[in-house]
Amino acid sequence: MKAFVYQGPGRKALEDRAIPAIAAPGDAVVRVVKTTICGTDLHILKGDVPTCAPGRILGHEGVGVIDQVGAGVTAFHAGDRVLISCISACGKCEYCRRGMYSHCTTGGWILGNAIDGTQAEYVRIPHADTSLYPIPAGADEEALVMLSDILPTGFECGVLNGKVAPGSTVAIVGAGPIGLAALLTAQFYSPAAIVMVDFDDNRLAVAKRFGATATVNAGSGNAADAVRKLTGGSGVDTAIEAVGVPGSFETCEDIVAPGGTIANVGVHGVKVDLHLERLWSHNITITTRLVDTATTPMLLKTVQSHKIDPKCMITHHFTLDRILDAYETFANAASTHALKVIIDV
Ligand SMILES: [Zn+2]
Numbered sequence: 001m002k003a004f005v006y007q008g009p010g011r012k013a014l015e016d017r018a019i020p021a022i023a024a025p026g027d028a029v030v031r032v033v034k035t036t037i038c039g040t041d042l043h044i045l046k047g048d049v050p051t052c053a054p055g056r057i058l059g060h061e062g063v064g065v066i067d068q069v070g071a072g073v074t075a076f077h078a079g080d081r082v083l084i085s086c087i088s089a090c091g092k093c094e095y096c097r098r099g100m101y102s103h104c105t106t107g108g109w110i111l112g113n114a115i116d117g118t119q120a121e122y123v124r125i126p127h128a129d130t131s132l133y134p135i136p137a138g139a140d141e142e143a144l145v146m147l148s149d150i151l152p153t154g155f156e157c158g159v160l161n162g163k164v165a166p167g168s169t170v171a172i173v174g175a176g177p178i179g180l181a182a183l184l185t186a187q188f189y190s191p192a193a194i195v196m197v198d199f200d201d202n203r204l205a206v207a208k209r210f211g212a213t214a215t216v217n218a219g220s221g222n223a224a225d226a227v228r229k230l231t232g233g234s235g236v237d238t239a240i241e242a243v244g245v246p247g248s249f250e251t252c253e254d255i256v257a258p259g260g261t262i263a264n265v266g267v268h269g270v271k272v273d274l275h276l277e278r279l280w281s282h283n284i285t286i287t288t289r290l291v292d293t294a295t296t297p298m299l300l301k302t303v304q305s306h307k308i309d310p311k312c313m314i315t316h317h318f319t320l321d322r323i324l325d326a327y328e329t330f331a332n333a334a335s336t337h338a339l340k341v342i343i344d345v
């Protein structure tokens with residue numbers, strides 16, 4: 001089968017690989033139908049993710065059809081159409097029992113990281129009963145690819161952790177796919193204002209279309225001043241960090257109102273300054289989280305009932321043969337205006 005392989009920092013290729021086999025009774029082998037590329041895959045290619053060794057097939061998102069199941073799998077059968085979660089969960093360990101699937105002792109974010117992933121014709125999914133979701137008949141499978149990672153990530157790490165509430169004020173720093181996923185799902189709670197902050201005018205225009213009440217280009221002067229001005233000087237109740245660099249986290253520290261929450265979503269590679277000399281008295285909360293995908297079934301219902309339309313984030317389509325072009329397009333989002341690219345396998 002064809003598979004997209006990380007060969008070490010800065011090196012990647014489409015290789016021929018053997019089709020994966022069932023390795024444990026709880027495994028399923030899924031024929032991948034559609035997958036996509038995540039910002040995290042770009043981090044891996046740079047060499048930023050030490051758990052991902054050279055030789056790994058990347059990808060942790062997608063939809064497919066069950067090819068075979070191990071003897072212990074009871075919820076799925078060959079031929080079933082499934083949504084693949086970026087988080088694998090045994091459902092039985094201490095963390096799974098607490099709903100913290102991202103910390104599953106034999107799972108978590110392993111797909112396209114510690115084990116081979118979805119940017120291939122087939123993928124082995126461990127703990128299949130509790131890591132796959134059945135696709136309802138007639139569902140739009142491209143929209144569902146957005147449910148593997150970005151929608152639950154934006155919702156759980158940004159909106160839920162950030163305690164977005166009716167009438168509250170929200171700022172989302174970073175208008176990439178994750179920031180936009182937070183923007184879409186924040187609207188479940190009818191906040192009074194959602195301010196989107198980014199350096200890219202195209203992404204800010206997209207955010208406006210997706211429901212942002214105001215946008216701030218961080219390149220044109222002091223973004224924090226602009227956000228405070230938009231909120232009557234007080235700052236926001238929820239500041240969602242959706243980039244993962246020190247500057248964006250510090251912007252959140254500058255715009256969080258007294259009593260507010262900074263919800264970190266971004267994957268940080270270097271340390272960030274915590275300005276307690278100013279914030280110690282502000283009654284704020286800072287949250288961190290790796291997505292648990294505990295809300296995937298709920299989000300699936302909101303997509304099925306057209307409460308949100310995550311398909312609006314898909315900007316490009318490629319076949320698996322052209323995945324190197326897809327990476328090129330996704331990595332150069334400023335010029336290509338790419339948000340999510342769909343890879344048809
Ligand atoms: Zn991802």
Ligand SMILES: [Zn+2]
Nearest residue numbers: 090093096104
């Ligand atoms: Zn577990």
